[in-house]
Amino acid sequence: NAGVTQTPKFQVLKTGQSMTLQCAQDMNHNSMYWYRQDPGMGLRLIYYSASEGTTDKGEVPNGYNVSRLNKREFSLRLESAAPSQTSVYFCASSVTGVDNQPQHFGDGTRLSIL
Amino acid sequence: GEDVEQSLFLSVREGDSSVINCTYTDSSSTYLYWYKQEPGAGLQLLTYIFSNMDMKQDQRLTVLLNKKDKHLSLRIADTQTGDSAIYFCAEGTGGGNKLTFGTGTQLKVEL
Numbered sequence: 055n056a057g058v059t060q061t062p063k064f065q066v067l068k069t070g071q072s073m074t075l076q077c078a079q080d081m082n083h084n085s086m087y088w089y090r091q092d093p094g095m096g097l098r099l100i101y102y103s104a105s106e107g108t109t110d111k112g113e114v115p116n117g118y119n120v121s122r123l124n125k126r127e128f129s130l131r132l133e134s135a136a137p138s139q140t141s142v143y144f145c146a147s148s149v150t151g152v153d154n155q156p157q158h159f160g161d162g163t164r165l166s167i168l
Numbered sequence: 169g170e171d172v173e174q175s176l177f178l179s180v181r182e183g184d185s186s187v188i189n190c191t192y193t194d195s196s197s198t199y200l201y202w203y204k205q206e207p208g209a210g211l212q213l214l215t216y217i218f219s220n221m222d223m224k225q226d227q228r229l230t231v232l233l234n235k236k237d238k239h240l241s242l243r244i245a246d247t248q249t250g251d252s253a254i255y256f257c258a259e260g261t262g263g264g265n266k267l268t269f270g271t272g273t274q275l276k277v278e279l
Contacts (some may be wrong), residue, residue, distance in 0.1 A: 058210075087266075094176065096256060097211075097269040112266075144210055156201060157267060158211035 056080050060145050060160035061150065067135045067167050075130040075163050077145030081164045084150040086128035088112075088120060090141040097144065103128055104150055172270035174257055179276045186244040188273045190257030195236060197259040200233060201267065202242045205254040214242070214255075244275075252277045 059075045077102040079086065084105050089112075099112030103122040117139060119131045128147075132139055143163045149155040171193045180186045180244045192200070198219050203211040217231045217240075224231045230243040244251055257270040 056170065089269075094271055096172075096271040102266060146211075156213045156216060159203075159212070161208075161210045 058158055058160035060163050062163060064164045067168060069136060071098045071135050073132050073135060075143055076159060077129065079146055079147040081147060081158065083147035087146040088130045089144045091144060092141050096104045102137045113148055137167045141165060172257055172259055174270040176271060177274050179219045179278060180247050182249060182277055182279050184247055186247045186275055188255050188279055189244045190240040190270055192259045194259055199260040200240050201258040202231065203256040203258060205256065208259050211256060213215060247277050249277045251275060
């Protein structure tokens with residue numbers, strides 16, 4: 055019963071390096087999300103995907119790209135990492151179209167940019 | 169745009185009740201959620217309330233909603249050390265189930 059799985063759990067990058075964070079869910083959910091969590095700021099939505107083949111910007115999309123590879127997987131890419139992107143990144147998924155179903159979260163990726 | 173506010177810290181003694189408060193701005197929210205985050209982990213859904221309800225009780229948890237004032241609270245009865253965590257309030261903004269989260273309230277339970 056894996057739920058939402060994120061890899062890697064920890065990563066340290068140098069400024070300017072690129073990286074892809076992976077997320078997969080096994081709950082047959084249509085919608086998937088990427089958030090970042092910073093102290094005192096809660097969770098802020100980076101990108102989301104309401105269904106396979108569609109992606110939309112959230113509150114803080116600059117510096118990121120996403121790919122909804124298939125129904126299960128939603129990846130987040132940092133093309134040129136900056137220290138301001140040091141954060142904890144969470145992936146989530148949910149059912150769509152059946153009232154407002156809760157989102158289910160992965161355990162996060164802790165990313166440090168030096 | 170939507171905004172959700174919470175106080176950052178709350179400290180209580182073990183066995184006391186904890187009340188975590190949240191205010192939101194989007195009157196079109198259909199669901200309001202409480203999530204719990206333990207150290208080093210992701211967010212776990214604790215409970216949620218539909219916007220046409222005033223109260224929901226689930227074991228030690230009581231959620232109160234004042235829709236007029238856009239105020240939501242989470243009461244934890246008989247607070248235990250295992251309740252120490254960050255608690256996030258979130259509102260459902262419709263269309264693709266996007267949520268807006270508050271800043272989180274760090275609950276510390278002292279012996």
